[in-house]
Amino acid sequence: MVELLAQTGLNALYAASYTALVAVGLVLIFGVMGVINFAHGELFMLGAYAIVAVYADWNLPYLVAVAVGMIFVGIVGLGMERAFFRPLRDNPLGGLVASIGFLMILQALVSMGFGVRMEHVPPVTQDVIVITERVRLPVFRLAVILAAVVLLASLWAFLKKTRFGWALRASAQDPEAAALQGISINQTARIAMFIGAALAGVAGALTAPLISVNPHMGHSVIVTAFIVIIVGGIGSLEGAVIVAVAYAFVHTFVTTFFDGVIADIVGLLLLLIVLIAKPTGLFGSTDRA
């Protein structure tokens, strides 16, 4: 039983890592721009396809592919900001609808370019750290966990220690007051969109060798990401990280000890309970709720 608990804990850590990356990106975009980006799962998918193209097809090093994926998806995010979200800044519902339309476009484009079948991504490494006979941590999963920690810590430092980070936080707290202080709303929106999209892209790129890469893979992560940011409190980065970890542990343990369908039900029940007890989410403020 101890071994089962330990292995499940390691599984949960991995799930928490990529869930947190996706959710934090989604929160950042909402916090600064006030837009619910339904295409966020497709940005995750684009990151995975960057690995298919650069690593699997062109045989370039995996880390190069991850970097390409992160930057490419960040640039796609910039395009979304300029094309949809900026013109619809005063119309949050319009932004949401535009993002739904864009996710369909991205799915169609990837289907046309890569085909609809699951893509094969060769393993980066098959090494496994054998802790005991029944507790094993694949080295690649450990790398994903560490990469997520480094990226989230870097984001935290960026937001807390740099002028751009202060500007982003100011825009998230009160866009009008921030503008009166000379902070460019367009500039902060661009930075938020680039970082938010790049985080989704890098999450997709990091996990691509471990999951089935197909044009519709974004659907599965966006549902989890929405649960995480709603429970955490829409607009709260800390809430997204903490709830991503908590949700991943709950979901993984329930899947292991009961089954995956019950785990989904438990996740949605938690969402309902939090919405009833604290509609702003566990770490949310009333301003954005």
Add this chain to the structure above:
Amino acid sequence: MFAKMFKDGLTRRRLLGSGAAIAGSAAAAAILPRTAFAADKVVKIGFLAPLTGPVAAWGKPGLDGCLIWGEWINAAGGINIGGEAHAVEFVAYDNEYDPSKARTGATKLIREDEVKFIMMLGGDTWPGAQPVADRTGMLFSTLLPSDLSPDTTTLIAPCEVHPIYNVTGVEWLADNMPELKTAVMCAQDDALGLPSVATYLAAFEAAGIEMQDDPLLFDPATTDFAPVVTRLISGNPDIVCLDTCYADYVHPICEQLFQQGYGGQIISCTADFYQQIVAKTSEEFMEGFIFQFPDFDDPALNDESINFQMPNEFYAEYASRYGADQWGAVSWEYASIMDLWKAGAEKAGSAEPDAVLAAMKEGGTGLHAFGEADWWGEDLFGIDNALVGNWPIVVIEGGKATIKEFRSIPEWYAKHGELLKKHMSAYGQMWDQRA
């Protein structure tokens, strides 16, 4: 794919594809009986299956196979209906495995395209198309006989008797590896997964193999299978059964079994694109993996009893066009259904749905891809519209799928039918429960 286009070069790929197509057509023209047909005589066949989305692996490869089949048949003179040769033309509609799109597609194929027969994957999409079938009398086929009921009089399952054929794999396993006594199973919680769970449970019980735990069901939206696999192998089972998991699940589950150190036997309904699983794990790990769908370059398919035109050449053609690693469970199945439909239409002298159906079912027997078979199903589906006979047991050996044996589904059912009905009932999968 864009990347592969750049890597391989469009010209080279097209050239290879065209060359293979010409060679295949020439071979077909030389071997198949030849008749002359007027270009204006065309019979249209609808292909209503998921071409995109998570279930596309059980639709798109089938359409690819049908296109080869159509080219070969047309090159050999077409289909002789009532003394006149007809070219065959496939009209595809992507239902995305969505019942409402299946309904729209069925209506469009019948009204606008005037097809004479519609092939479907079935499952969740059949309830969408069924009202159209009832209203028009159109002949439909499904790969999933669990769609059948006494009300589905124009729906046939002439090729794949999913999931009933899975019993042959378990029976073979028990006969050849009697030391394996315990099993666990996982499945996605949907219309494909649940009847297969019931079938495997019956097969394991019939074989005297004990289930260590209830089948572990997971949400079809699952991406990370580590928790599922951790739970599955926590009791050191001799056998892990992957039920009828989609290819998108079989691959990561196998990878997780490999990474979490599982060393026992794996059995699965399908192992589509298994070369990719071998690449993600190892040849040693995949050695002995049992499933139910052969590669058609297998010499065992050249036996006289096999009712599929030039299986080895078909596989070679498919591999040259799309890549051998894109060969999947359904690559040949829809083409095989077309063999049966063609025989029925030629026998009936008509392409009209009722005439073809009557001709196909005449005498209660027929030639299915793996030999002689019976129209069967009253006991389980409430209607004898499934063509059931032998089915192959396929084992991965040295990284390559190999047919080990053909086993009779009706013979297994004659001995253990009550067990199957018991488990189907427990999972609410009998036709009267589904209705």
